[in-house]
Amino acid sequence: MAEINTLSSEQLMHLEDQHGAHNYHPLPVVLSKGEGVYMWDVEGKKYFDFLSAYSAVNQGHCHPKIVGEMANQAQKLTLTSRAFYNDVLGEYEKYITEYFGFDKVLPMNTGAEAVETAIKICRKWGYEKKGVEENKGQIIVFDQNFHGRTTTIISFSSDVDAKKNFGPYTHGFIKVTYNDIDALREAFEGQSNIIGVLAEPIQGEAGVMVPNESFLKEVAALCKQNDALFMADEIQTGIGRTGSLLAICGNCSCEGHCEKQESYVTPDMLILGKALSGGVYPVSAVLANNDVMNVITPGTHGSTFGGNPVGSAVAMVALDVIRDEKLTQNARKLGEIFRDRMRNLINKTDLVQLVRGKGLLNAIVINDSPNSSTAWDICVQLKENGLLAKPTHGNIIRFAPPLVMTEEQLHECCDIIEKTILAFEK
Numbered sequence: 001m002a003e004i005n006t007l008s009s010e011q012l013m014h015l016e017d018q019h020g021a022h023n024y025h026p027l028p029v030v031l032s033k034g035e036g037v038y039m040w041d042v043e044g045k046k047y048f049d050f051l052s053a054y055s056a057v058n059q060g061h062c063h064p065k066i067v068g069e070m071a072n073q074a075q076k077l078t079l080t081s082r083a084f085y086n087d088v089l090g091e092y093e094k095y096i097t098e099y100f101g102f103d104k105v106l107p108m109n110t111g112a113e114a115v116e117t118a119i120k121i122c123r124k125w126g127y128e129k130k131g132v133e134e135n136k137g138q139i140i141v142f143d144q145n146f147h148g149r150t151t152t153i154i155s156f157s158s159d160v161d162a163k164k165n166f167g168p169y170t171h172g173f174i175k176v177t178y179n180d181i182d183a184l185r186e187a188f189e190g191q192s193n194i195i196g197v198l199a200e201p202i203q204g205e206a207g208v209m210v211p212n213e214s215f216l217k218e219v220a221a222l223c224k225q226n227d228a229l230f231m232a233d234e235i236q237t238g239i240g241r242t243g244s245l246l247a248i249c250g251n252c253s254c255e256g257h258c259e260k261q262e263s264y265v266t267p268d269m270l271i272l273g274k275a276l277s278g279g280v281y282p283v284s285a286v287l288a289n290n291d292v293m294n295v296i297t298p299g300t301h302g303s304t305f306g307g308n309p310v311g312s313a314v315a316m317v318a319l320d321v322i323r324d325e326k327l328t329q330n331a332r333k334l335g336e337i338f339r340d341r342m343r344n345l346i347n348k349t350d351l352v353q354l355v356r357g358k359g360l361l362n363a364i365v366i367n368d369s370p371n372s373s374t375a376w377d378i379c380v381q382l383k384e385n386g387l388l389a390k391p392t393h394g395n396i397i398r399f400a401p402p403l404v405m406t407e408e409q410l411h412e413c414c415d416i417i418e419k420t421i422l423a424f425e426k
């Protein structure tokens with residue numbers, strides 16, 4: 001173990017290749033250090049991070065306050081299980097429920113677990129509160145969704161790789177076209193068994209698909225009309241990423257304490273993960289009000305690590321950092337600049353078709369077939385030029401730097417992207 005840092009990138013990639021399951025296809029770069037918006041590989045080369053671990057590192061790499069709190073708590077108490085109380089969880093639960101404006105939270109660890117938790121709560125609510133016949137409840141999901149990797153979640157995936165040969169699948173889901181409110185209305189028609197709608201406010205994995213301005217509000221309204229729960233999966237979009245505290249907040253940087261209540265869509269369940277811990281520790285959560293959350297009683301759900309003192313302490317500081325450093329506002333401002341720069345680039349090249357996104361969750365679409373390796377090749381070249389990003393869905397490149405980036409750094413990054421893409425064409 002001790003000599004691992006003396007191995008070269010080639011040797012380290014070989015180790016992963018030989019001894020690890022091949023469930024990812026990483027860009028060929030081996031990282032050993034991170035700080036703020038930067039990461040360094042084992043040979044000491046410095047990169048701008050333009051992925052932020054899929055938006056888990058919104059607060060920047062190794063944020064000293066977050067890492068400091070983790071170290072501090074880890075030396076006092078790490079895990080009690082929920083068989084006993086611990087002296088951090090209650091404080092965290094009060095903090096996060098006030099931060100996002102819900103009565104209660106159910107703490108878990110990973111995003112997929114939180115989505116599973118929301119589905120379970122929704123079903124129990126459907127049978128016990130809505131009065132749907134047991135085992136008949138249906139949840140509406142959207143085409144091209146990404147909600148994680150468990151057996152139930154992949155049962156309603158549109159991604160062949162994620163789904164094929166993992167059956168038999170879990171029943172009880174109806175898939176509807178994203179951003180098509182008429183399709184959703186039709187799905188509700190004549191159906192009394194629909195208990196919930198699970199949606200990403202922006203579909204990140206699908207390629208940063210931003211719905212129409214009114215879509216989420218209409219989804220929430222249809223849920224209300226039909227006595228179904230609106231579950232917002234903000235695991236990737238939440239916590240400042242899109243230039244508002246939550247993507248469902250729309251164009252509002254009120255940090256969740258909105259005076260213009262009409263612009264704020266309130267889901268019945270809010271699902272958080274990723275940046276909830278600033279990327280230092282797996283922490284996820286489901287937030288809901290009492291009428292929904294109270295269907296959960298002792299023995300009906302749980303997790304050994306969920307709500308542990310380290311995760312709870314880390315999450316409070318991670319949310320502090322978002323507010324104290326005004327990262328939501330920064331994401332909004334830099335997002336505008338980024339998309340302007342990309343539109344400017346599009347005018348100079350045919351290689352990029354369009355840019356879309358919100359705040360610092362953006363993507364460019366490469367003018368080539370989704371089966372081509374062009375987007376991948378561009379990402380390899382970006383890496384050579386000191387910027388790390390990853391294609392999603394073939395010809396789309398997602399750009400999502402840590403929200404602690406400065407305007408000057410962003411311009412430097414845009415210069416790298418522009419230079420790389422213009423050189424690529426030749």
Ligand SMILES: *Cc1c(COP(=O)(O)O)cnc(C)c1O
Binds near residue numbers: 111113149200204
């Ligand atoms: C990443 C992600 C998940 C899954 O989170 P994990 O921690 O990887 O299980 C679920 N939903 C969305 C929208 C995500 O981006």
